[in-house]
Amino acid sequence: MRLPCLKPWFLACALAPLVLGTPWSAVAQETDSGFPTTGPLSGYMDFHFNKADGEDPVLDFHRFVLLLNHGFSPRLRFVGELELEHAFVEGLEASGEIELEQAYIDFLLSRPLNVRAGMLLMPVGIINERHEPPVYNGVERPFVDTVIVPSTWFDVGAGVHGELGAWRYRAYAVAPLNAIEFTAEEGIRGGRQKGSQANVRNIAYTARAEYRAIRALTLGASVWTGESSFAAPRLDTGVTVGELDARFRRNRLELRWQFAQVAISDAARLNDVLERTTGVSPNIARTMRGFYSEAAYRVWNAGAPRDLVAFVRYENFDTQFRMPEGFVPLKEFDRDAWVTGLTYYPDPDLAVKADYVYLRNQSGLFPNRHLFNLGLGWWF
């Protein structure tokens, strides 16, 4: 599904604040001093020890992230996030990456309507927009938020966000995924264009709504949809990601639940085209699905540095959930995992983590895995 006729909307959205008169008159009435303002510098870091059975242990400075911000005025603000992954860059993702994960301008117009343009986080799921280590339990992010929702999922685009009563929303037009980079194991993850000379012959759309009528409970729903086969013009590969989630926190107890599903249209032809190109069928599914449930309890609740959380999480995720006709699912990619561990907060912005992961798959050929992880993450 191609939507070239909507490109002017995409542009109009980005430029709207430049022509809207009303908010600007409000700016003229601003009396707050202190603008323009830059900084302070902030960021987060994530340092891991990973040990999988049968493998050598690994120490990895996984993420070193700096956040930059500037306020041109109370209503015009810039935020940027520059990330160095795996502490070293040598051209390929496996050894390290520098990523511009966020760099946007916010035009803060009113509570119900604000405009954002630039490099954006896709508003999909619990983790993608809040992926800093003290925010989630476990040394690594949930598998569902890695394999089904490919966090950190970011790309260029523009859109609106705001609040209406107990509802919060974000809605963006963004660069699409590149379907020829999809894989059987990691789903759509490889298809992220990451705002790097992104092809926008087709535009994708994403939105999220959160409902928060009571203090303890947040309900969320997200969608991302776009035609993603620009790199193979004869294909018509549409991708839709749908997601539901809930977070509940009361006293010492915190519960999280998330469900996500990816639907890929024309997956059979996508596999055929890629097989003719590479000689190997990528065996991409037409449906991928995952969910998780997590329960956490603050066993020590006297405030940092006497702050300790125990948690257990069950995840089920399958990147071969429904195959196109004529393709057989690879059962090693039908996986589930139990993750249990502790998160200790010597400071609310510093998390010391330990967890154990039992990762299973439905294939009789590939062994289940036991992993032990330690992590140190901080945010300032």
Add this chain to the structure above:
Amino acid sequence: MGARAAFAAILLATSPPGAAPAQGPAPRIVEVTAERFEFWPSEIVVAHGEEVELRIRSDDTMHGFRIVGAGTNLLIPKRGKGYAVARFTGSQPGRYTFECSRMCGAGHNFMRGVLVVRPAGAAGR
């Protein structure tokens, strides 16, 4: 916004748990939670002429609390370190935006809310 906000009398302080509030007639107390990247509640309705005491507690890091156009700003202590107190009198009907004024992460700009001062006789709080 700025001109209207000037009509609102605001007393700001940061208090440890249990600290005595400033003297004066007892205001209505509103418990506010701040966490990355939202305030809850994010819409607080105040009757015309009513005084409210906002007790703002963080569930994570140190945030800021600023009422746009009012020239008021205070820090909200980190989780478990007490709460901040802001008093607000709805002297003039209108909508007064508040926001986090301390950079708290990449979603910092989402942390906004509004104090709605309803005209006398208007229903709904």
